[in-house]
Amino acid sequence: MQDLKVQFFVSGGTVNAVDGVSFEIDRGEIVGIVGESGSGKTMTALSLLRLIPEPGRITNGRILYGEKDVAQMTDEEIREFRGNEIAMIFQDPMTSLNPVLRIGFQVEEAMIAHQRFSNKQAKERVVPMLQRVRIPAAKDRVRDYPHQFSGGMRQRAMIAMGVSNEPSLLIADEPTTALDVTVQASIIELIRDLSRELRASVILITHNMALVASLCNRVIVMYAGRIVEQGPTRAIFKNPQHPYTWSLLRSMPRVDEKEKERLISIKGLPPDLGKMPPGCKFHPRCKFRVDRCFTEEPPLDEVDPGQRARCWVLMKNIANPEAQAQT
Amino acid sequence: MAQAAPVIQPDLELSYEMPEQVTLLSDAWRRLRRNRLALVGAVIIGLLFITALISIVWTPYPTWLQAVGPTYQPPSAAHPLGLDQAGRDILSRIMGGALITVQVGVGSAIIVSLIGIPLGLLAGFYRGKVDTVISFFINIWYGIPDLLVALILVFVLSDALHLIPRGVLVIIIAFSLTRWMDVARLVRGQALALREREFVEAARMSGARDFALLARHILPNALGPIIVQATFAIPAAVLFEAFLSFLGLGLPSPTPSWGAMAADGYHGMDFAPHIVLAPTIALSVTLMAFNWVGDGLRDAFDPRMRR
Numbered sequence: 001m002q003d004l005k006v007q008f009f010v011s012g013g014t015v016n017a018v019d020g021v022s023f024e025i026d027r028g029e030i031v032g033i034v035g036e037s038g039s040g041k042t043m044t045a046l047s048l049l050r051l052i053p054e055p056g057r058i059t060n061g062r063i064l065y066g067e068k069d070v071a072q073m074t075d076e077e078i079r080e081f082r083g084n085e086i087a088m089i090f091q092d093p094m095t096s097l098n099p100v101l102r103i104g105f106q107v108e109e110a111m112i113a114h115q116r117f118s119n120k121q122a123k124e125r126v127v128p129m130l131q132r133v134r135i136p137a138a139k140d141r142v143r144d145y146p147h148q149f150s151g152g153m154r155q156r157a158m159i160a161m162g163v164s165n166e167p168s169l170l171i172a173d174e175p176t177t178a179l180d181v182t183v184q185a186s187i188i189e190l191i192r193d194l195s196r197e198l199r200a201s202v203i204l205i206t207h208n209m210a211l212v213a214s215l216c217n218r219v220i221v222m223y224a225g226r227i228v229e230q231g232p233t234r235a236i237f238k239n240p241q242h243p244y245t246w247s248l249l250r251s252m253p254r255v256d257e258k259e260k261e262r263l264i265s266i267k268g269l270p271p272d273l274g275k276m277p278p279g280c281k282f283h284p285r286c287k288f289r290v291d292r293c294f295t296e297e298p299p300l301d302e303v304d305p306g307q308r309a310r311c312w313v314l315m316k317n318i319a320n321p322e323a324q325a326q327t
Numbered sequence: 328m329a330q331a332a333p334v335i336q337p338d339l340e341l342s343y344e345m346p347e348q349v350t351l352l353s354d355a356w357r358r359l360r361r362n363r364l365a366l367v368g369a370v371i372i373g374l375l376f377i378t379a380l381i382s383i384v385w386t387p388y389p390t391w392l393q394a395v396g397p398t399y400q401p402p403s404a405a406h407p408l409g410l411d412q413a414g415r416d417i418l419s420r421i422m423g424g425a426l427i428t429v430q431v432g433v434g435s436a437i438i439v440s441l442i443g444i445p446l447g448l449l450a451g452f453y454r455g456k457v458d459t460v461i462s463f464f465i466n467i468w469y470g471i472p473d474l475l476v477a478l479i480l481v482f483v484l485s486d487a488l489h490l491i492p493r494g495v496l497v498i499i500i501a502f503s504l505t506r507w508m509d510v511a512r513l514v515r516g517q518a519l520a521l522r523e524r525e526f527v528e529a530a531r532m533s534g535a536r537d538f539a540l541l542a543r544h545i546l547p548n549a550l551g552p553i554i555v556q557a558t559f560a561i562p563a564a565v566l567f568e569a570f571l572s573f574l575g576l577g578l579p580s581p582t583p584s585w586g587a588m589a590a591d592g593y594h595g596m597d598f599a600p601h602i603v604l605a606p607t608i609a610l611s612v613t614l615m616a617f618n619w620v621g622d623g624l625r626d627a628f629d630p631r632m633r634r
Contacts, residue, residue, distance in 0.1 A: 049532055083534030095525040100547045109543065110533045161533060 016276070017043045019225040022061070027168065030195060030202040032216035032233070034209065034248070036270050040225040041205045045171045048203075049082050065169075084114045087162035089191075091174040093154035097146040103157050104130075104142030110161040125164065133160045133190060152183035156190065163194055170195065173205045188215055209252055213237060221245045224271050224281040227300060231307030241309035241316060243288045250322075264322075280312065287324055288313050355551065355627040365623020371616035379426040386419035391581040399599040409601045411591055415581075417605050423583035424606060428565050428613060430495050431502075435564030436557045438503035443510025444553065448541050450511070451518025462515070465508045473505035477567065478576060480504060495568075498577060502564045513556050517549035524548075551628030558624055562617035569610055585610045 018040040025031050033041045046052050048063060050070055063070040065085065073081060090096040098106060104126045111122040130138035133156040146154055155175060162170060172191060176184035192215055195202045204216055212219055212233065219236045221229040221244065229242040240246040250264040268285040271277055277284055283293040292312050300310045315321060359365055387406075388395050394414035395406075402409040408417035450461035480501035488497065518541075521527060527544050535543075569586030571577030578584040580591075585606035592602025 051528075051532060079534050079536065081534070082532055088529070088532045090525055090529055092525060096529040098526040098530070098544050098548070100550075101543065109530075109535070109539070113533060113535050113539065158529070161529075165533075 016225050018047070020061075021222070021225070021227055023220055023227065023230065025169070025201045025203065027201055028195065028199050029218065030192070030204060030216045032204045032206060032212035032219045033222060034207060034212055034219060035222035036207060038270055039222040041222055042173055043225075044222070045088070045173060045203060045205055048169075048171065049086055049088065050078050051082075080114065083110060083167070084116065084165050085167055086169045086171060087165065087167040088171040088173065089155070089158050089162050089175045092178045093151055093158050094178065096158055097149075097154055099146055101145075102142065103144050103146060103149065107142075107157065107161050107164055111164045114165050116165055129160045129164050130157070132194075133157070133163075134186075135160070151179050152187065155179060155183075155187055159187075159190065159194070163198060163200070166198055167200060168198075169201045169203065171203045171205070174207070175204075176208070176211065177206075184211075191215070209249060221248070224276065226281060226310065227308075228282065228311070229307075229309040230300075231304070231309075235304060235307045239304070239307075239316065241303045241307065241314045242282075242311045243286050243313065243315060244282050245309075246315050246321065247287075280310075288315075288318055288321070355624065358627040359623050362623040362626065364619045365627075368616040368619030368623065371612060372620060375425050375613055375616070376429060378422050379429040382419075382422035382426045386416075386422050388416040388419045390415070390420045390423035390583040392416070399595055399602070401599065401601055408605045409599070411588070411602045412595055412599075413591075417588070417602065420583035420588055421585070421605055421609055424585040424588065424609065427495060427568070427578065427582065427584050428610075431498055431568040432561035432565045432617070434495070434499040435502045435506075435567075436560045438499055439507050439510050439560045439564075440553065440557050442503060442507040443512075443556075444514050444546070446507075447511040447514025447516075448518050448545065451515040452522050452537070452541055452545065454519070458515070461511070465511055465515075468505070468508050471505070477501045477505045478571070481571065481576060495578065498568050498571065499564070502567050506560065506563065510553065510556050510560070513552055514549060517552060518545050521545045521548050555621060555625045555628060558617065558621040562614045562621075565610070565617070566614060 021040070021044055023031075033044065035041050043052065047058055048070065050058070050063075050073070052058060058071055061071075065081075068077075068081075070078065070081070097103070101109075107126050107129055108122045111117045111125060112119060117125060126142055127138050130142060135141055135153055135156050141149070141153075146157075149157060155178075159175075170191070175191065176187050179187060188211060191202060191204075194200070202215075204211065206212060216233050219230065219233050220227055221236070221242065223244050229236065229240065229245045236245060237249065240249055244266075247264060247266045251266060253263060266285055271281060271284065278297075279295045280286070280289070280293040280297055283289045286293065290313055296312075298310050298312045300308050303309045303314060303316075318324065359369075382390075392415060395416050396410050396414055398410060398412055398414045400406065400410040400414075406416050406418065408421060411417055411420070446461050446465075450458040478501075481497055484497045484500055522540075522545060527540055530540055530544055568577055568584065569589070572582075572584040572586030573590045575587075575590060578587060580587060588606035589603050589610075592599065592606075596603050
């Protein structure tokens with residue numbers, strides 16, 4: 001896989017959960033998708049595997065994986081594709097493992113499903129896989145049941161299942177949300193190392209900006225089913241151009257801040273996807289809106305090399321954003 | 328913000344007490360043992376099975392042998408349960424009846440599960456049209472008077488299979504065809520709930536086939552309630568057989584069916600009540616034992632009962 005191009009327009013019933021999102025991911029790249037709950041992050045990821053829950057449908061667009069279009073695959077092709085090429089790690093490792101099967105068996109199962117390994121090979125690979133995700137005493141723990149594992153260990157086991165077929169893309173859907181902070185850090189470390197070893201790309205779905213900063217090469221910020229800003233992590237964190245991104249960053253405490261800045265909360269709630277406001281979707285909550293924002297939706301235009309934002313105003317054109325936002 | 332992540336040594340081998348391995352069944356067994364009534368029931372069922380097994384190779388007298396002594400003889404040292412109206416040894420016939428009871432009960436539980444589990448899984452997992460069709464049949468079947476249909480089935484099957492006299496197999500099939508819905512409906516509900524669980528979704532994302540999802544993930548997680556349901560099917564089938572045989576529509580003479588034995592002694596109840604009492608007491612105790620164990624299992628598999 002060299003170039004993964006993803007372009008699609010999804011609609012669940014009459015609700016546009018994801019609307020006109022397109023991006024691409026290069027091999028080995030770690031991309032973060034951030035946004036509030038309901039901004040379409042997870043739906044975007046699920047459509048990569050064509051697993052949009054009922055009654056959702058991919059109604060438009062193409063999802064190109066190398067040369068193949070995921071949307072055009074037969075059921076058998078897509079089944080082979082899942083787990084083999086793209087693996088997914090879930091938010092809650094407590095519920096993502098089958099409680100009645102042994103950990104080792106579940107990892108083995110993931111490998112056997114794709115006949116990439118013989119049953120015997122799969123059996124032999126289980127312990128090394130668990131060691132690879134740094135489960136202590138892996139040899140003894142393969143025969144444990146999920147409830148005997150801690151949250152962090154279960155997440156490691158999920159990751160082991162995910163990478164056991166050496167996929168080239170790993171989708172991590174808020175992999176650390178259910179874990180406590182010290183465990184979070186080691187899981188993130190693990191995902192980074194594995195992506196390096198396997199030369200696999202990673203899509204990290206999260207609302208935790210700190211995670212993105214520590215792990216990702218590139219960031220995609222989503223709002224109301226649209227990409228509002230995307231670009232290299234460094235650029236986004238230093239010079240966010242969309243007011244939404246700017247507010248997101250300003251709403252988090254920073255350890256390295258010299259002078260004490262006031263945290264700025266984003267007032268209001270994301271729009272109801274069924275009753276989208278006209279014009280820019282963020283304008284009802286935006287502190288920097290102009291008249292044009294009410295009627296016309298801005299395009300996702302390049303603002304700096306590699307960085308795109310969907311805004312008529314752009315933060316670089318605002319003299320003293322802090323003061324204006326406080327009002 | 329991003330802090331330096333602690334590195335965990337991959338080869339770190341911790342020495343700690345491994346928690347005891349607890350499987351669904353061993354966990355349930357532990358809780359079952361604490362339930363006295365269920366334990367008593369289990370012991371009775373154990374005795375029933377042992378008696379049934381012994382009766383295959385040995386009974387005091389052949390179950391069909393008439394006139395081993397005076398007819399209607401009350402219990403005596405030579406014949407602990409007495410003799411019936413044809414002079415047959417009742418103890419021997421009770422033992423033989425245990426075998427029939429076990430065959431009918433276990434056979435029916437198995438067939439009912441074989442019909443109900445796949446249908447329930449399909450309906451619950453695929454939902455939509457498949458569910459509509461299967462649920463339609465479940466509801467229709469509930470509306471049919473099952474005893475009537477079972478009676479008709481016994482005769483039709485006996486004729487069709489040229490099984491005259493009617494055999495245990497016919498009874499089992501007739502029972503299963505009229506009582507498969509409980510298991511099917513239960514499994515359907517379980518499958519509906521389990522298919523939404525994240526581990527099923529996770530398995531689907533890793534490319535598991537539908538069959539693997541059903542067999543590895545949904546069925547094993549629904550096993551507890553299924554076992555309970557199947558356990559309750561046993562006494563129902565046993566009673567069904569006894570009922571048919573009592574009416575003379577079940578297993579024909581001289582098969583030592585408890586129901587048929589009760590019917591045999593019916594006419595002499597005034598002066599020889601032991602002929603009726605022996606099979607009815609055996610039947611009642613057996614039914615109670617299965618119901619106790621069923622209740623015990625239901626509690627044992629119920630996570631909310633965990634203490």
